[in-house]
Each structure stands twice: as structure tokens, then as C-alpha cells.
Amino acid sequence: MDASISLFELGWQTYFQQQLSLDDLELHKIARVCQVESSQYALLSENGLISLSKHTSQPNMTIGDWVVVDAASQFVRKLDRSALFNQDQHLIASNIDTVLIVSALDESFNLDLIKRYLELVHDAEADAIVVLTKADLCDSVEEKRDQVQRLNPLLMIETVNTKSDEPLEALKGFFKKGKTVAILGAPGSGKSRLVRSLIDVEADTTHFSVKQDALFRLPNGAVLLDSPALRELQANEALSAVSGLEKVAKLAEKCRFNDCTHSNEPGCAVKQAVEQGELEEQRVKAFKRSSFFQDDDGGQKSKPHDKFHRSAHSEARARKHSLSE
Known part of the structure; x- marks a missing residue:
């Protein structure tokens, strides 16, 4: 038994507590999927690791899910999720509260990529904090920061560099007991260094003293929360999405009407490409979302832009976590 583990240390919150029955409290155990x-699944509980064989009667589960098991460590049910990352119906990770979106301020700075990450986090119903790294290597920090801020005036942004620990201390202030955090960012953005700065991966206090x-x-x-699938999502999905948006944009230039919404208009090159199997419908949806940010003159569109701001702090998200703050 590993007495050092508590459910709260694993990310347990009121939202999940409210789903438990009297039998769960008296007879069953709670565990979180970690592999x-x-x-089979590997679950981490107050009693250490639990091995749970997969069965067709079970729902598909992913890292981060909370599971109820009986006294014999057999599956009872999965608790409802507060957030879910998936790709093409493939589950990536769940129940992540806050995502640090890491982007370097050097020559690799990519506003479209940050925008796509924000969409991924929004679709998962998680909260986002943008962390701009390598500030000491950039001569236009405030300009780039302002570009990111214009995506959403309510967006929290932190700027860090390699010479000061003060911004890192500010980030730690966002970490609350019971909250689950993930980090997304393109290769070379400074994710690894950020993780090493936030936690000592070699320290015993970082691990749950069981192998996972x-x-x-x-x-x-x-x-x-970290996993190979989540790292693959951040390295591939977001990058490919940006190139996918560019593909849709080029097709949109061939539409008959300049103000084509790519829905039911005649002569729509985008719709034709979807019907012929040359373009995925999800790319078109992503393109429509991204087009909310700017009008033809590069200015901001008010209503769709405001809609994005509101959705970034969705009522569903607030309702799920209002009692756990």
C-alpha cells in the first residue's frame, strides 16, 4: 500500500465526488487511468496501481479518466468527464483543467499555431494559459504578446526567459490543489525546459512512488498529465491543422462568390472538394472558426470574435467546477 497517495493529489474534485453513490463510498474504490x-488499463488509486483488463462491456477509456472499481478491483463504471481531448474519434486524454500553451518568441513564433492550440483546448472544454518563452531572444516581445492578446482579451498570458525565475513563480500560482494541468507546444518551443523549471523530475515528491x-x-x-498520445497530438495535429487551413483558404479563393460561407452556395470550390473526398469536413469547420477572427481588411469581427471569447469560458465548464474552486 502506498499511503502517500490521496485522491486529491491525483486531481480529485467536487465534480467527481458528486457522481458517487452510497455504495461507492462504502464498498467501492476510486482510481484514475494512468496507462x-x-x-488492459493501469489505474492509480490510494492503494497504489490497479490492473484492469479491457472488456467489450466497458466504455472506451483514456488517460485521466476516473473509474469506480469494486473491492476485487473489477470495473463498476466510469465517471463523467469534465474535459476530453480526442482526435478522429481516438481518445487522447481527459479531465484536464488547465493547458499551458507554450510558444517561443524567436523566429519560430507562429500566431496561427497558437490559435489552433486555443481551438483544441476550447473544444476539449479546458482552460488555456499561453506561455511565451525565450523572451530574451526576441526584440519585439510586447508586439508579439499583443498579437496573442488580440485573439482573446480575457486570455491569460505569461512571458518567460532563460534568465529570470520570477515568471515561473507566477505560473506556479495558477496551480491549485486538485487541478490537472497539461502542456502543449510545438517542437522547440521550450516545453521540456519549462517542465524542468516547474518540477524536479528526479525528486521523490514529483512521483507517486509507484511505477507510472x-x-x-x-x-x-x-x-x-503527460502521455505519448498527448505529445503526438501537440506535435502533429496542431501543425497539420495549420497546413490544412491553408489548403482550405486556397480552395476558397476559387469559390464563385467572394463572401461564400462554404455551406450551400452554388459554385463553392470548398464544398465540391469535400464531396469529392479531396478535403475533410473537419478542416472546413476549423477554417470557418479561424475566419471568425479577422475580416477582409484584417480587422476583428465583433460578434463571432465575442462568441469565441465567451465560449473560451463556457457555462458548462464553469458549472462543472464552480463548487471545486
């Missing part, structure tokens, strides 16, 4: 294999590599302790009682 998904072809034939998905959940780690962060300062102030928060949890860092």
Missing part, C-alpha cells in the same frame, strides 16, 4: 494498453509515467505532482498540489 492504456491493448488489453503519466501523472506527476506539481507545486501547490496540482497534477501534471
